[in-house]
Amino acid sequence: MHEQFPTGIGRREVLAGAAGAVAGLGLLGLTPAAAVPAQVPKFTAPADRHVRVLVTGDAGTGTRTQWAVADAARAFHAREPFALAVGLGDNIYESGPDGPDDSQFATKFEDPNTGLDFPWAMVLGNHDTSAVFPGDGGWLARGNHEVAYHAKSARWWMPSRYYSVRVPEENPVVEFFVLDINPLAAYIPPLLDPYWAVDGPYMNEQRAWLDGALAASTAPWKIACTHQPYLSNGPHGDAGNYEGLPIEPLNGVHAKRFFEDHVLGKVSLLLSGHDHTLQVLEPTPASKGTRQIVSGASAKTGSGHGSAGGAAHPALFDAQNELGFMVLDLTADAVRLRVVTVDVATGTGTEVFDRRLG
Numbered sequence: 001m002h003e004q005f006p007t008g009i010g011r012r013e014v015l016a017g018a019a020g021a022v023a024g025l026g027l028l029g030l031t032p033a034a035a036v037p038a039q040v041p042k043f044t045a046p047a048d049r050h051v052r053v054l055v056t057g058d059a060g061t062g063t064r065t066q067w068a069v070a071d072a073a074r075a076f077h078a079r080e081p082f083a084l085a086v087g088l089g090d091n092i093y094e095s096g097p098d099g100p101d102d103s104q105f106a107t108k109f110e111d112p113n114t115g116l117d118f119p120w121a122m123v124l125g126n127h128d129t130s131a132v133f134p135g136d137g138g139w140l141a142r143g144n145h146e147v148a149y150h151a152k153s154a155r156w157w158m159p160s161r162y163y164s165v166r167v168p169e170e171n172p173v174v175e176f177f178v179l180d181i182n183p184l185a186a187y188i189p190p191l192l193d194p195y196w197a198v199d200g201p202y203m204n205e206q207r208a209w210l211d212g213a214l215a216a217s218t219a220p221w222k223i224a225c226t227h228q229p230y231l232s233n234g235p236h237g238d239a240g241n242y243e244g245l246p247i248e249p250l251n252g253v254h255a256k257r258f259f260e261d262h263v264l265g266k267v268s269l270l271l272s273g274h275d276h277t278l279q280v281l282e283p284t285p286a287s288k289g290t291r292q293i294v295s296g297a298s299a300k301t302g303s304g305h306g307s308a309g310g311a312a313h314p315a316l317f318d319a320q321n322e323l324g325f326m327v328l329d330l331t332a333d334a335v336r337l338r339v340v341t342v343d344v345a346t347g348t349g350t351e352v353f354d355r356r357l358g
Helices: 012-019 064-079 104-110 140-149 201-216 253-262
Strands: 051-056 084-087 118-120 162-167 172-178 222-225 269-272 278-281 291-295 316-317 323-331 335-344 348-356
Touching: 051 064, 051 291, 064 323, 064 335, 064 348, 118 172, 172 201, 201 253, 278 335, 291 323, 316 335, 316 348, 323 348
Parallel strands: 051 084, 084 118, 172 222, 222 269, 269 291
Antiparallel strands: 051 323, 162 172, 278 291, 278 316, 323 335, 335 348
């Protein structure tokens, strides 16, 4: 493991100064930590040619709002069962777990998701890798605790910091590429450890793996999953202009380059969280036909202040102040996307968007 212990610097100073193999699921992308084998029986995804996916993000608060969204997801699952879920990061607020046995895994993941008994493909977020202040992304090795938890949970699927999931395993309808771009977007950049550097071993290995895995994939639908988005109309804004900051690297310029060089034009959809919003953005010339979707409202909502960088990308749907989740239905020749907003007082979900995307 490569540990980082940055000096005592606060969020204000940083920003101001910078301005066991499971049937039906694939285990790809062994990082230097190697894939973690399961020590418990894992929930499995069905081998159906119709794959229904629960898309959540930024959920791990353990609060009433997370429970309300989970209640609505449970009701949806009872009507139309999910095959698996994708959790788009910030899984353990506010600062990540202290180890694989941390009780926060129970209070902020297992308990709220009781009855949602299928694999949850989890993405690492900046709050999962905090060092000095919540969400600084300054202790990247902290994310390895969430990888280790893969061995202990029937639901939690994170055998490595980046990996892919094929459903079904043979002749897949969809392949999800779960990526870790936290080294490229941390508020405390990894300046003191070359392992996590922009062109260090970790990111170079991830780039090489992703290029090869995308080229080898036979799935008609290839979907990338990250915490930080490429485009967003929400408060964090676009990669290359995160937080409206003009100074590299805090503006996410390296994340922008990663997306443009290795992701865009190679996947149909890019699923991200980070902004606590529900956005279905239109593809742009810069995104090379890839559609950005932001689903980060599974426990928190946006500030209502709009994008820090003033972005206003065309959108099929854009809710900045609603709790909720999304549902993807995939067959070999079509993708259907639904957005469900949730009433926190009752835990009732309402379908507010329903569109065939392909």
